[in-house]
Amino acid sequence: xxQVMTYKTILVEKKDQITTITLNRPQSKNAMNPQMHFxxxxxxxxxxxxxxxxxxxxTGAGDAFCAGMDVKEYFLETETDPxxxxxxxxxxxxxxxxxxxxxxxxxxxAVNGWCFGGAFAWLAVCDxxxxxxxxTFGLSEVxxxxxxxxxxxxxxxxxxxxxxxxxxxxxxxPIDGKQAAVMRLVNSAVPREKLDQQVLELAExxxxxxxxxxxxxxxxxxxxxxxxxxxxxxxxxxxxxxxxASAKKTWHKGVKQFKExxxxxx
Ligand code: ACO
Numbered sequence: 001x002x003q004v005m006t007y008k009t010i011l012v013e014k015k016d017q018i019t020t021i022t023l024n025r026p027q028s029k030n031a032m033n034p035q036m037h038f039x040x041x042x043x044x045x046x047x048x049x050x051x052x053x054x055x056x057x058x059t060g061a062g063d064a065f066c067a068g069m070d071v072k073e074y075f076l077e078t079e080t081d082p083x084x085x086x087x088x089x090x091x092x093x094x095x096x097x098x099x100x101x102x103x104x105x106x107x108x109x110a111v112n113g114w115c116f117g118g119a120f121a122w123l124a125v126c127d128x129x130x131x132x133x134x135x136t137f138g139l140s141e142v143x144x145x146x147x148x149x150x151x152x153x154x155x156x157x158x159x160x161x162x163x164x165x166x167x168x169x170x171x172x173x174p175i176d177g178k179q180a181a182v183m184r185l186v187n188s189a190v191p192r193e194k195l196d197q198q199v200l201e202l203a204e205x206x207x208x209x210x211x212x213x214x215x216x217x218x219x220x221x222x223x224x225x226x227x228x229x230x231x232x233x234x235x236x237x238x239x240x241x242x243x244x245a246s247a248k249k250t251w252h253k254g255v256k257q258f259k260e261x262x263x264x265x266x
Contacts, residue, residue, distance in 0.1 A: 005046060007039040011061070012047070017054040018203050019047050026062030029114050033073035034088035041091045044099035054211055055203040056103065058126060059110040065135060068117025071144070089150075092118075097151060101125035102222060104215035106206045110199045111135045111177065111186060117148065124155035127218065128202060129186040131177035132195050137185065138174035158225070160185060210250075216243045 001013035001020065011022040021043055023030035047053055060066050069075060078085035100107060100122055109123050111131035116138050123129055131137075139156070141148045148156065148169055157165040164183045168175070177189035190198045206214065220239050224232045244251075257264035 005043060007043060009033065009036040010039045010043060012043050014050075014053065017052055017207060018057060018200075019050065019053045019055070020057045020059065021047070023058075023060045023066050026060075026064065028070060029064035029067035030060040030062070031067040031070035031073075032092070032118060033070040034078070034084065034091070036070075037088050037091035037095060040095040041099065044095050044103065047105075048099065048103055053105060054207050056105055056107045057110055057199055057203060058100075058107065058122070059112055060114075062113070064114040065109075065111045066116070066119035066122075067114050068119050068140070069150075092150065096122045096125060102219070104218065105211070106203075106214060106218065108199055108202055109186075110195055111137075111180075112192070112195060116140050118150055118152065120148070120156055121151045123185075124152075124159050130195065130198050130202065131180055131186040131189045132192040133177040133189045134192055135177040135180070135189075136174050137168075137176075137180050138172065139168045140172050140174075142170060143172040210247070212247060213243065 001015040003011065003013050004019075005012045009023070009025055011020075011024045013020045013022070021040075023032075023036065025031065025033070025036065047056055074085075074088060078088065106128070107126045109126040109129040111123070111129060113132065113135050115123060115131075115135060117140055120137075120139060139148050139152065141152075147153065153165075153169060156168065159165075160168070160183055164185075167173070175183070177186070180186045181189040188198070216239055220236055223235060227235060254264055254266070258266065
């Protein structure tokens with residue numbers, strides 16, 4: 001892989017139109033300090049503008065995916081620095097909920113190990129997640145005497161069943177990758193040594209699709225969640241029509257091949 005941009009706390013590498021962002025504070029289990037939020041915001045801004053990049057993979061260095069917020073650098077050390085805390089929180093919200101959630105390219109979380117607390121926020125807004133069977137997930141907040149905030153409760157409760165969300169949020173007990181797949185917190189769990197291959201196969205599958213169509217499908221999916229059915233019908237029709245106009249009706253060829261020539265099976 002070719003390393004493209006240099007950041008203090010993350011690695012950004014490109015290969016075959018796939019950009020991999022690796023949280024790179026393995027000595028702290030990739031806990032998110034303020035600098036990491038600034039780096040992620042900047043990296044995702046670059047990735048969004050990179051025309052070559054078709055799929056984004058997010059993972060962690062060493063044996064951790066991400067141990068949540070850095071409890072010392074993000075919480076404790078900003079207690080007497082409200083402006084510093086606000087700047088870090090603003091960057092965190094920006095990269096997770098605007099840049100990553102709405103990125104017009106498919107995103108895959110490759111959960112290689114420890115995944116706690118605030119990591120659930122950005123895990124939840126990745127389009128796909130594949131975990132190592134031996135990864136450990138937990139909403140440990142209640143054990144710290146705090147609650148899962150910063151979007152975590154909201155996103156976990158929209159992703160999981162109410163029972164599973166309450167279990168994770170209110171017991172603080174960890175689960176492994178296999179249990180995370182059963183709960184549908186991740187798409188699937190595979191042995192650790194198969195994780196990279198599994199992620200690559202999904203990325204290759206996504207690369208075969210028309211990127212404009214994928215970006216539109218994702219935008220509709222994200223925005224639909226906040227709309228009534230009546231609003232969603234209008235929005236979906238508008239986006240369908242917009243895509244159809246810009247894609248020069250390539251689907252006409254598909255219909256011909258399917259119905260007349262019988263050479264195409266969607
Ligand atoms: N914040 C700050 N430092 C952290 C964090 C964190 N969230 N997680 C790990 N670290 C640090 C450890 O303090 C330790 O630092 P040190 O070398 O200076 O002592 C280093 O990372 C390695 O961690 P260990 O605990 O020694 O590693 P171990 O393999 O025994 O355990 C584990 C790993 C399970 C991830 C453990 O570190 C842990 O429980 N971390 C806290 C996870 C957590 O509760 N996150 C939620 C935070 S709250 C929130 O996100 C809103």
